Amino acid sequence: MNLSPDEAQSALEAIQLMTQKTRRSISNSGITLTLFITGVVWLVGYACTQFLTGPLVAYIWAGLSLLGSTLGVLIGSRMGRRVRSPSTSVYARRIGIFWLLLVLYAAAVIAVARPADGKQVTMLIILFIMIGHFAAGMLLSYSYTWWALPVTALALAGYYLLPAYFYLWMGVLGGGGMIALALYIRSRW
Numbered sequence: 001m002n003l004s005p006d007e008a009q010s011a012l013e014a015i016q017l018m019t020q021k022t023r024r025s026i027s028n029s030g031i032t033l034t035l036f037i038t039g040v041v042w043l044v045g046y047a048c049t050q051f052l053t054g055p056l057v058a059y060i061w062a063g064l065s066l067l068g069s070t071l072g073v074l075i076g077s078r079m080g081r082r083v084r085s086p087s088t089s090v091y092a093r094r095i096g097i098f099w100l101l102l103v104l105y106a107a108a109v110i111a112v113a114r115p116a117d118g119k120q121v122t123m124l125i126i127l128f129i130m131i132g133h134f135a136a137g138m139l140l141s142y143s144y145t146w147w148a149l150p151v152t153a154l155a156l157a158g159y160y161l162l163p164a165y166f167y168l169w170m171g172v173l174g175g176g177g178m179i180a181l182a183l184y185i186r187s188r189w
Contacts, residue, residue, distance in 0.1 A: 033075050035182035041068040043175030049118075050167035095136065102132045119159065119166050126155045126174065151177050 003011070041064045048060045106128035115121045130152045137145030151173060158169035 032182040032186040034072050035178045035185070037068050037071050037075075039175045039178030039180075039182065041065065041175070042178065043171045046167045046171030046175065050165065050171065098136070099132060102128055119163065122167070122170060123155065123159050126170065127152065130155075147177060147181055 045061050045064050049057050052060070106125060109128075110121060110124055113124070115124060130148045134145050134148040137148065154173050155170065158166050158173065162169055
């Protein structure tokens with residue numbers, strides 16, 4: 001099949017328009033609120049892990065996780081009602097299943113590997129989360145992947161070079177990174 005330059009240009013413009021519509025749909029889907037909430041959970045949770053000790057830290061993480069999950073489900077269900085396209089619903093379901101399976105695989109790896117301490121568990125979780133964001137970005141938009149590799153590199157650097165401040169490092173880097181990504185998606189997409 002031979003296309004004229006005008007037909008090729010028209011097809012490219014149609015693809016770019018569809019990509020932009022998809023990005024706007026994602027931006028307006030509540031992902032920015034979910035990223036922001038998760039970023040705050042990480043920022044507060046890891047800061048508490050850095051500076052507090054004992055069972056209080058577990059209670060704080062449990063409370064933050066419960067609050068973040070509840071808000072995520074409420075936002076997701078509320079924003080899901082606004083979706084009119086059946087294909088968007090299918091993609092949302094697939095993305096949800098992908099993240100659920102990734103969490104289950106991460107838990108299995110942690111159970112098999114039996115990390116020696118909380119920092120190793122944290123690092124494994126971060127690696128799985130970055131793999132998930134990278135995979136999602138490869139499917140949705142390359143601009144969603146740009147931050148996964150540097151965050152992974154910086155997390156590893158903090159793990160090996162700043163072990164005494166690793167949790168604070170991850171609170172600022174991971175939590176702050178998610179908050180920054182939410183603001184970026186909201187303003188640029």
